Amino acid sequence: MRRSDLTRRVLIGLALALGPLIVVVALLLSRGSSEPDGPPPLPPAVHATAVERATIYHSPQTPGYTAWVGAWQMPDDSLMTGFVQATGPLDAAQRERTPANVLRTFGAPPEGDPQRDFWGLALTSRFLRSTDGGKRWRPFRSDAFEAIGPYGYTSQATMALKDGTILRRVNGDDLRQVRSIPHTAFLQRLAPGAKRWSEPQVLLDPGRRTYQLSRIRYLRDGRLIATGNVWDVPATTTPRERAKTVSTYLLMLSDDGGKTWRNGLRIPREVGPLPGNEWDTGELPSGDLAAVMRTQEGGEQVRKQGLLEKDGDGFVLTNVRRAPMPHSGHPELLATRQGPVLDIATTGVSYTRDGLRWQPLRFPSGRSYRSNYYPRSLQTPDGTVHVFGHKGFDNPYGAVDQSISMDTFRLRKGP
Numbered sequence: 001m002r003r004s005d006l007t008r009r010v011l012i013g014l015a016l017a018l019g020p021l022i023v024v025v026a027l028l029l030s031r032g033s034s035e036p037d038g039p040p041p042l043p044p045a046v047h048a049t050a051v052e053r054a055t056i057y058h059s060p061q062t063p064g065y066t067a068w069v070g071a072w073q074m075p076d077d078s079l080m081t082g083f084v085q086a087t088g089p090l091d092a093a094q095r096e097r098t099p100a101n102v103l104r105t106f107g108a109p110p111e112g113d114p115q116r117d118f119w120g121l122a123l124t125s126r127f128l129r130s131t132d133g134g135k136r137w138r139p140f141r142s143d144a145f146e147a148i149g150p151y152g153y154t155s156q157a158t159m160a161l162k163d164g165t166i167l168r169r170v171n172g173d174d175l176r177q178v179r180s181i182p183h184t185a186f187l188q189r190l191a192p193g194a195k196r197w198s199e200p201q202v203l204l205d206p207g208r209r210t211y212q213l214s215r216i217r218y219l220r221d222g223r224l225i226a227t228g229n230v231w232d233v234p235a236t237t238t239p240r241e242r243a244k245t246v247s248t249y250l251l252m253l254s255d256d257g258g259k260t261w262r263n264g265l266r267i268p269r270e271v272g273p274l275p276g277n278e279w280d281t282g283e284l285p286s287g288d289l290a291a292v293m294r295t296q297e298g299g300e301q302v303r304k305q306g307l308l309e310k311d312g313d314g315f316v317l318t319n320v321r322r323a324p325m326p327h328s329g330h331p332e333l334l335a336t337r338q339g340p341v342l343d344i345a346t347t348g349v350s351y352t353r354d355g356l357r358w359q360p361l362r363f364p365s366g367r368s369y370r371s372n373y374y375p376r377s378l379q380t381p382d383g384t385v386h387v388f389g390h391k392g393f394d395n396p397y398g399a400v401d402q403s404i405s406m407d408t409f410r411l412r413k414g415p
Contacts, residue, residue, distance in 0.1 A: 045359065059087060069390055102177045167188075346373060372387075390405070
């Protein structure tokens with residue numbers, strides 16, 4: 001055998017023996033170069049354009065009491081907002097106080113702050129409508145009610161179904177003096193052209209559980225999602241007694257436009273203690289939901305974030321941790337047409353693209369933006385973000401001259 005042939009055969013043998021090893025090394029090197037340590041870099045930032053704020057409603061008396069705002073779009077793209085108004089004498093001595101028998105239904109003490117007793121006031125749940133993008137607002141509906149406090153008919157969860165029906169959540173827990181309704185959260189419908197609201201619809205058995213709902217909205221796949229919290233006690237339990245128990249987070253889903261509802265949330269045991277309170281979700285481009293929760297840790301109210309990952313036909317709560325946003329009132333998340341989910345609060349605005357990392361939303365010229373109290377938001381087809389809220393806080397009657405405001409801004413990409 002010639003020397004050249006021997007050399008050739010040796011080289012071929014070595015190539016065959018070392019080939020798999022070379023491939024493995026190449027793959028490892030390739031993988032290492034394409035997957036750097038740590039999370040992937042953030043995409044280009046999102047910025048807000050100039051903000052405008054307008055007062056769209058003030059009570060007929062001063063100081064006014066108008067609070068607890070809701071906001072939604074109708075199928076024709078007109079805008080609607082709802083809130084509670086209280087009018088009447090500012091001096092509690094000139095008003096009727098809550099009767100003792102009514103206080104007993106709430107388990108409430110016989111004497112309390114007279115400026116937080118709304119029994120002798122004219123309470124109404126009011127709706128306004130705008131057909132020109134929020135430039136002008138006209139009265140749409142006003143429903144009078146009687147209650148100890150103004151919370152029974154707040155519009156925070158009110159929304160419009162695809163056929164134009166308005167769907168509202170009623171806090172029956174705050175209307176315990178009315179014996180004909182469930183004393184837990186329930187839904188009612190106002191069909192197009194109808195004068196009266198439908199009969200109450202409960203989502204959970206009030207004989208076993210008490211629950212609240214504070215957000216109802218559509219997912220992109222057409223399902224309805226309702227979020228709130230739930231206590232494992234019957235609705236006959238007074239608020240004072242229920243306060244001794246701990247609630248958990250609640251997420252209900254409907255596949256048929258709200259006719260029927262089912263549980264859509266699984267919270268794994270490894271999440272650990274997570275006392276339920278106000279929270280909100282925003283749908284990400286992936287179909288998962290970003291979540292921001294108002295909860296407690298070590299007796300302190302804190303903000304936590306989580307990711308609701310798709311889990312069969314529901315969601316599982318993952319990645320629960322302290323959120324970078326400071327504590328505020330009810331979280332308000334807005335899934336924007338551009339993709340990012342905004343967290344809008346009285347402490348500022350942040351956004352996320354993946355439900356895990358949040359960044360402050362920057363405004364022109366370094367200007368800071370803070371919403372008014374308990375904001376509700378929506379984005380119109382032209383891309384404008386509308387944020388509704390009320391001036392003041394959870395104030396006693398007559399303590400602050402409240403009004404209803406609407407802020408607007410747009411989003412743009414930037415460096």
